[in-house]
C-alpha cells in the first residue's frame with residue numbers, strides 16, 4: 036500500500052468571490068487528469084460549496100466527523116478523475132470558529148489520509164481563526180487576488196495577518212479574472228510594492244487566469260469549466276499553473 040503523503044496547500048484570499056473554490060475544483064480536475072491523486076478539503080466549514088461545483092449532494096460532512104459520528108473515510112466523497120473531497124456544511128454558524136478540541140479531531144483525521152499527491156484546502160475568505168488555522172497546517176499558501184482594488188487591499192491584510200500569526204514568509208500569488216497577463220503582472224507588482232515596504236515576506240507569482248465567460252456558463256450548469264471547455268483560455272492558463280505545481 037502506498038503510504039506517502041503529498042503536498043498540502045491552501046487556497047485563500049482576502050475578499051470573497053475571487054474564484055478560490057472554482058480554482059480548487061478545477062485544479063483538482065486537471066491534476067487528476069494528469070494521474071495525480073488529489074484530496075480537496077472544503078475548509079469553508081460553515082458556508083462550504085465544493086459539492087455544488089461537483090454537482091453532488093454528500094450524505095455526510097465534516098460536522099459528522101467533528102462530532103465523532105463518522106470517520107474521515109466515511110465522509111470522503113469521490114468526484115470526477117478520482118478526486119476525493121471532504122465536504123463541509125452550509126449554514127452551520129457554529130463551525131465558523133473551531134475549538135481546540137475540534138481542531139485536534141480534524142487534524143488527526145486528516146493525518147489518517149495518505150497515498151495522495153496533493154491535498155488542496157479551500158478556505159473561506161478573510162482573516163477568521165479558521166483561515167489562520169488551515170493556513171498554518173499547510174505547506175504552501177496560495178493567495179488568489181483579482182484586479183478589484185478591494186481584493187488587492189484585502190490580500191495585503193490577509194498576508195499581514197498570516198505572516199504575523201503564523202510566522203510564514205513565503206506566499207504564492209494567483210491573479211484571477213485579469214484581462215491579460217500584463218494586467219495580472221501589474222496587480223502582482225502592486226501587491227509586491229506594499230508588502231516589500233511593510234512586511235518581511237516573499238511573494239511568488241505563480242500565474243494568472245483570465246476573465247472567461249465560459250467559467251460562469253459552466254459554473255451555472257454545475258460543470259467544471261476545465262472539463263466542459265478544455266480549450267478555453269482559462270483552462271489553458273490553469274493547466275500552466277498546475278504544470279508548475281507538479282514540476
Ligand SMILES: Nc1ncnc2c1ncn2[C@@H]1O[C@H](COP(=O)(O)OP(=O)(O)O)[C@@H](O)[C@H]1O
Nearest residue numbers: 051052053054055056057212245246247250254
Ligand atoms: N476567471 C474567471 N472568469 C469569470 N468568472 C470567474 C472566474 N473565476 C471565477 N469566476 C466566477 O466567480 C464566482 C465566484 O467564484 P468562487 O470560486 O465561488 O469564489 P470564492 O470561492 O473565492 O468565493 C463564480 O461564479 C465563478 O464562476
Ligand SMILES: [Mg+2]
Nearest residue numbers: 055056057079
Ligand atoms: Mg469559495
